[in-house]
Amino acid sequence: MSELKAHPKISATTTTIEGILVLEPKVFGDERGWFMESFNNQDFFHATGLKVEFVQDNHSFSRQATLRGMHYQLEKTQGKLVRVISGAVFDVSVDLRKSTSTFGKWFGIELTADNRKQLWIPPGLAHGFLVLSPTAEFLYKTTDYYDPQSEVCLVWNDPTVAIQWPLSSGAIPNLNVRDSAGLSWINAPKF
Template sequence: MKVIDTDIAEVKIIEPRVFGDARGFFMETWNAQVFRELGIDATFVQDNHSRSVQHTLRGLHYQIRQPQGKLVRVTRGEVFDVAVDMRKSSSTFGQWVGTLLSESNQRLLWVPRGFAHGFYVVSESADFQYKCTDFYAPEYERSLLWSDPTLAIEWPIADKCQLILSEKDRDAVPFIDAEYL
């Protein structure tokens, strides 16, 4: 596996080795020993899978207690994936990184605990799968406003598209009013 550093040291893009032939392909997406050697020492307790249609934006979500580290990937389609540092004590507090994840680039993104996370579906639809280091705790979940001008996230939203948001994401709070970790 190859690790690509981002502007936030703890957030990593991972390119797995893909073995392909006329039958298709094989790749290993999780191996505790290999990831530990890459500096990602995580124990996962929950796997999730979502399917979303084009122009859906999910996030930015995080938990103020039981924060979740997430290893995310796209198995069908393409998304623009974003992580925002919510850790007050961090030198990158309030900064974000974003990357395209797709079935064709087969990249994974490591989003450590203490980050808000979200994605925008670029393709016609997308299957998004992720492993979590802690259980979902709705009472601790918070939503950060995806369009906050303070964060200035450069979402690749198509001109004149009808963005699809949940009520929770429409009602999300700006960064200045958010609860931090």
């Protein structure tokens, strides 16, 4: 990983997947506590070079060992800026863009309330997370609206993608019906 640009309020670091960025906001603290700007459009642009417009904010609460994902939309594709405000998750994205050198690859990172890292996930990737702490609250901004008619789920444990989830050997995460019945890599529509 390498830093894109130095900025006084936020740093952006590249990852092993084309277009995914790890963002670290500057935290100002003293004996009273701390303050940070969780999002500032101007600073985001200066750190990343990306002009994005967010149209929806989502907030989820999940219990330990819950896995949500791997979701994406075929229409109204969404870029996402994700972060954790309570607890810890293992956040994963899979590149579904045939035009990239990282097509079919996955990237995972631990996001926690303590490390305050954020992840920019561009459109064209499947996204999900596994809750590592007893509970977690997860916030994310999207660049397009939720479109249930075009939503697709890539199965979380597809052997071709081979995501290395931090689970005990043989453990099955808590999944809803839709996520447990996700499509295989071979059958999942790509971009």
